[in-house]
Amino acid sequence: MPSRNSINKPKDTINQARKRASVSRKRAARARNGEFAPARSSEASTSGLPKSTALALYNGASQSGVLTTKTLSKKRSQKIERNKKYIARRKLDEERLLIDAQANAEESMHVDDEVVKQVEEPKKSKINTIKDALWSVIEDRSTESLIVDSTGEGTTLGGPSFF
Amino acid sequence: MELAVAPQDQDILLRTKNVINESVLNKYRLAGQVSQTALTYLTKLINDSYHLNQGPKLTTAELCLVGDSFLASYLENVYKSGVNSVNEKGIAQPVTIDVNSVNGGFGPEIDDEESKNFQYFEIGDIVTISLGCHIDGYTANLSHTLVIYPPGEEKDGELRPTGPLLGNKADTIIAAHIANEAVINLLGAALTPEKLPSIFNNNVGSVVTGSLIRQIVDEIATNFKCVVVPGSRVRRIRRFLAGQSEGVVAEKEYKGVVWSEADQEASLLEKASTSQELITLSDKQNLRGKGINQVSAIPTDDFVVTPGEVYIVDLKLASIAEFNEVGLVTLETLDGYTGKNHDKDSINIKPSIFVRDFAIQHTLKLRTSRQTLNKIDKTRSVYPFKLAHLSEKFPLDLKKLHVEGPESIKSDIDLVKKEIRNARLGLSEIINHHLAATKNVQVVKFLPLHHILNTANPTGTHGFDAANPTLPGLELPLPRLGVSSLKLKALLKKNSIVIPVAREQSTVVLVQQGISTGGRPELLRLTGGSKTSKPSWVHSNYQLDESKDIIKSLLQLIKLGQDKRFGINIRETQPVKLEHV
Numbered sequence: 010m011p012s013r014n015s016i017n018k019p020k021d022t023i024n025q026a027r028k029r030a031s032v033s034r035k036r037a038a039r040a041r042n043g044e045f046a047p048a049r050s051s052e053a054s055t056s057g058l059p060k061s062t063a064l065a066l067y068n069g070a071s072q073s074g075v076l077t078t079k080t081l082s083k084k085r086s087q088k089i090e091r092n093k094k095y096i097a098r099r100k101l102d103e104e105r106l107l108i109d110a111q112a113n114a115e116e117s118m119h120v121d122d123e124v125v126k127q128v129e130e131p132k133k134s135k136i137n138t139i140k141d142a143l144w145s146v147i148e149d150r151s152t153e154s155l156i157v158d159s160t161g162e163g164t165t166l167g168g169p170s171f172f
Numbered sequence: 173m174e175l176a177v178a179p180q181d182q183d184i185l186l187r188t189k190n191v192i193n194e195s196v197l198n199k200y201r202l203a204g205q206v207s208q209t210a211l212t213y214l215t216k217l218i219n220d221s222y223h224l225n226q227g228p229k230l231t232t233a234e235l236c237l238v239g240d241s242f243l244a245s246y247l248e249n250v251y252k253s254g255v256n257s258v259n260e261k262g263i264a265q266p267v268t269i270d271v272n273s274v275n276g277g278f279g280p281e282i283d284d285e286e287s288k289n290f291q292y293f294e295i296g297d298i299v300t301i302s303l304g305c306h307i308d309g310y311t312a313n314l315s316h317t318l319v320i321y322p323p324g325e326e327k328d329g330e331l332r333p334t335g336p337l338l339g340n341k342a343d344t345i346i347a348a349h350i351a352n353e354a355v356i357n358l359l360g361a362a363l364t365p366e367k368l369p370s371i372f373n374n375n376v377g378s379v380v381t382g383s384l385i386r387q388i389v390d391e392i393a394t395n396f397k398c399v400v401v402p403g404s405r406v407r408r409i410r411r412f413l414a415g416q417s418e419g420v421v422a423e424k425e426y427k428g429v430v431w432s433e434a435d436q437e438a439s440l441l442e443k444a445s446t447s448q449e450l451i452t453l454s455d456k457q458n459l460r461g462k463g464i465n466q467v468s469a470i471p472t473d474d475f476v477v478t479p480g481e482v483y484i485v486d487l488k489l490a491s492i493a494e495f496n497e498v499g500l501v502t503l504e505t506l507d508g509y510t511g512k513n514h515d516k517d518s519i520n521i522k523p524s525i526f527v528r529d530f531a532i533q534h535t536l537k538l539r540t541s542r543q544t545l546n547k548i549d550k551t552r553s554v555y556p557f558k559l560a561h562l563s564e565k566f567p568l569d570l571k572k573l574h575v576e577g578p579e580s581i582k583s584d585i586d587l588v589k590k591e592i593r594n595a596r597l598g599l600s601e602i603i604n605h606h607l608a609a610t611k612n613v614q615v616v617k618f619l620p621l622h623h624i625l626n627t628a629n630p631t632g633t634h635g636f637d638a639a640n641p642t643l644p645g646l647e648l649p650l651p652r653l654g655v656s657s658l659k660l661k662a663l664l665k666k667n668s669i670v671i672p673v674a675r676e677q678s679t680v681v682l683v684q685q686g687i688s689t690g691g692r693p694e695l696l697r698l699t700g701g702s703k704t705s706k707p708s709w710v711h712s713n714y715q716l717d718e719s720k721d722i723i724k725s726l727l728q729l730i731k732l733g734q735d736k737r738f739g740i741n742i743r744e745t746q747p748v749k750l751e752h753v
Contacts, residue, residue, distance in 0.1 A: 139652050140625050142444035147498050147621055149443075164346050164396075164715045166707040169332045171223045171324060 186425075189309075190410045192480050192687055196310060197696070199251070199258075200482065200681055201745055203312040204698025206246050206305050207679075208747035211314060211704045214239050214267065214301050216750065222293060223324050224331050228578060231291035232269050236279040237560055237588070239267030241567035243305050246753065248567075251307055258308035264414060264555045265304030265313050266525055271297050272341075273670040275401060275488060275503055277613040281524045281560055283589040290521075293320045298341045300675045304414070304699075306555065311414035312745075313484060314699030315677035317345055319708035333709055340491035342710035344674035347396035348489040349707045350716070351389045352676035352700070354726055355406055355485045357733040358385060360695035360740035362477035363682055367732055367740060369725035382406075382429045382473035389429075389487060390439070391722055396714045397493035399501040400431040401616050401673055402649070404488045407471075408481050409679070415484060416555050417527045419641030420609045422469040426643070427481075430471045433502050433649035433660070440498065440621070441652065453651055470645030479684035479693055486677040490616050493714075498621045501671070502649065503614040504664045505640055525611040526603070527556045534605045536598075544598030545607060556611055559599065563591040612640060617668040619660075624650070629659055637661060676700065694741035701744035 012018070081089075133141075177185070189196075214235060221229040230238065243263050251258040268279035271293060280287035293299055297320045304313030319341075324331030336342070361368045362380040372384055385406050393400050407415055407428025441451050477483070490501050506521055528548055536542050547562045560566055565584045572580050602608050636647045637657040649657050678700030685693045699705075716723045732739035 136652075136654055139441065142441055143498075143621060143625055143653075146440050146444045147625075162715070163711060163713045165336060165709075165711045166346050166349060167336070167709040169327075169709055171219050171321070171331065171333060172706075 186410065192482075192681060192683060194687065195256075197681065197683065197687060199307045199310040200312065200698055201696065202250060203264075203305050203307045203310055204679065204696075204745035205748060206243060206250075206307075207303060207312045207314050207699050208704045208745055209246065209750070209753060210239055210242050210267075210303055210305075211301060211316060211699075212747045213242050213750055213753075214303075215316075215318065215704075218293075218299070218318065218320075222320055223333070225323060229292060232271075232278070233280040233282045233284060233287060233291070235269055236267045236558075237282050237568065237585075238570065238573070239301075239303060240558065240561065241570055243267070243303065244561070244567035245570065247305060247307070260309060260553050261307045262305065262553060262555065263303075263557070263561065264306040264311045264416065265302060266556055266558045266561070267301065267303045268525070270300040270302070270673075270675070272672045273615045273617075274300075275403065275614040275616045275673055276300075276302065276675070277523060277525055277611050278521065279524055279558065280521060281558060281592055282585060283592050284521070284524065286521045295320055295322045296337070296341070298337075298345060298672055298674060300673075302675070302677065304679075306412075306414070306553075309412035309553075310482075311409060311412075311555075312679045312698040313414060313486075313677055314679065314705070315486065315675045316700065316705040317348065317674040317676065317708075319345070319710060321709075336709040336711040338711055340494050341672045341674070343396045343491040343493060343712045343714060344398055344489050344672055345707060345710045346712045347393055347398040347491070348487055348674040348676045350396075351392045351400075351487050351489065352485055352678060353730060353733075354388055354392060355385055355487070356678060356680055356695065356697065356700075356742070357729050357740060358388060359406075359477055359483055359485070359680055359682060360733060360742050361729060363479050363684070363693040363695060364740065369728050371721050371725040372729075376476065380477040382427075382475045382477075385477075386429050386431075386435075386473055388722070388726060389431075390435075391720075391726075392716070393489055395716050395723070396489075396491070396712060398489040398491045399436060401488040401490050401501055402432045402436075402503055403614075404431045404486060405429060405471075406483060406485050406487070409484050410482070412554055414555075415486075417529070417609070418643055420527060420529050421531065422644050425468045426471050427475050428471055428483075429473055430643060430646065432642075432646050433500060434646070434651055436500055437650050437652055451652075469643075471643055477682070479682045482679065482681045484677065484679050486675070488616075488673050488675040490618075490671045490673045492618060492671070495618060495620075495669075500619045500621060500624065500650075502617055502619055502660060502664065502668075504617050504661070504668070505612045505614050507612070507639070521613050523610040523612050524558055525556045526558075526599070526608045527611060528552060528554065528608045529606060530554070532606050534607060536601050536605065536607075538598060538601050540594060540598035541601040542598070544595045545602055547595075548602075548608070559592045559595045560588055562595050563588045565591075609641070615670050616673040617664055618671050619664055619668040623663055623667040624653065624655060624660075627655075627659070627663060629655060631656070631659070676705065678705070688743075690741075692741050694743055697742060697744045699745070703744060704747055 192200075217227070217230060217235060217238070220227040240263060247261050247263075251261060266279050268277055270276055270278045271290065278287075278290075280290075298317050299320060300315055300317045302313070302315040304311060306312070319337045321333040321337070325334050326332075337345070358372075358380055365378040365380070368378050368380065372378075372380075374381060374384065389400060389404075389406075405415070405428050407426070407430070409415060413423055438451050492499065492501065507523075536545060544562070548557065551562065565587045568581055568584055568588075599608070603610060633648055633651075633654045633656050635656050635658045636642075640657065642657075647657070649655065649660050679698040681696040681698060683694050683696050685691065688694045688696070716727070718724060718727065729740075733742050
């Protein structure tokens, strides 16, 4: 990289790179200290809890957790609530279905042997087969021992003359 | 783009003018003689300065210019006037002098600064001289690889080399030489197919086919642990169609065997599995024999060599014995820009040979460009040229050079240099608008296979290298692996190793019965042969494996070539003695 004093220095590139590096260093440090709240749909999701307010006001109590300026919008929190409802309903349906199926199976007298599921290997593409074949050539070659040609005297062409 | 030519004219150009008769044969013979003589001249210059310590050491650029001058001035006096005069004659292949790993195209201009680190040869170098000329479009090209020995020692009153060249360079020279001779004998056998050893008979009967040529060359290469370098070919040539603009112009009815990376890929796959399914190309991959305009422009091995044709046997071989791994032998193009890391040892040179593409029309802006193009169109033909050829002072007066010494033509050379500089300015616009194509300088490289297999290839087969035009149908170097030429080029940059290459090229005419002097069908070898292209003193540890049937029959065939009475009738064009020129 040219020095900062060179005539054609790429000024902007250098400065921007430096700035970006320092910002990312700070960001990484913050993440390490846990100052970034995880995305909301994680385990520590606050959805369903009292909605956050735009600003935590000082109320005398000691501050627990991290203070952040990021808030859930009203729309987003409504959506999260709605989705949770759907998820719960889906789970219930699935359980019910499973029970039904089991009951059906028990009712009918067919008792099947446990079916061995044949796992079909994913079909290799032609290029991969070719690659494998070529790899085998490389591997065969590397295990090949030294071949000494001692059967004959070799080949000589020409003779002791420049012409 | 196709040039419009009336079918009648096309018939005259492609058929009638290519029928071998007395006058055509004479033109071919003379072209061969000029090329042969030029080769002996250049060989003598190199021998004198490097081995016999006589005369000044010429640089590569000077050798090229002097060689071109020799060809041009010799041709000035032939077929000059009278009923026999021809419209076009000249250099068909400017002199190139490729050292060691350079595959071709290294013929620096006299003012070239980049080539100044590669002016002189070193002891142990192998040097390939390529040149060619044409008379009325009937072309005779040649290449021959020489060895630069340490200064000779006195023995029996003559300076002689101290010993043969050994090692992989020797292997390549021997393999190239034997392969070349074998193919020429095989082509000769096409004249009298009844003499062909029975093992070579195929389902068509006793004929010489393209696949037979390929099989034999590949077999010889394997015996000497060599690989046939991509771009090698054994092809039929016709008037004005001597393969000088392969890739630039699609040539109808292409007849010849061409080696490419795809063949190496196939032979590697053959080692791995017996399944033909992997090796044969699917319809989508295999472009050969497809398309409307390209039907016959795509080279295939399914052809039969017939009497009355002219062939170029141009084989380049490179040894891979030193590598303990599997890999691909391929070509890298030098462009004078990339990889310029102040590395004095790496070859870095701009192309200096160009070929006009007459299919493209464009009005140039610069006056110098227009002047240069005018000069090219007036004085040069469809054959490759160098800027030095456009100069007023070209060809140089070689008599003066040899009588009065190099100082006497210094002013001429300076003038040539000046004119090259002007022409170069104009040429860049010509090249940029594709009115002329460059003949790239390429080096032969070995790329270990695992680099190709490990590489990510998200773009697949899309994209081809426009700077390196190939013959139609051969755009994809590795069609089975789906690796494009651009990908290969990128891989070559870091992972590859340069390897030496030897090249032997000869032009032969298969003269049918009744034309030649004896009346018997004969193979007339225009270039190469025992007089001019005698192999240098080399020794390889490898040899032809005579336990194999194919090699046995091959040796039988070579013996037939030496048998003057009952064997294959081969005659060589002899060079003129230099004192007479």
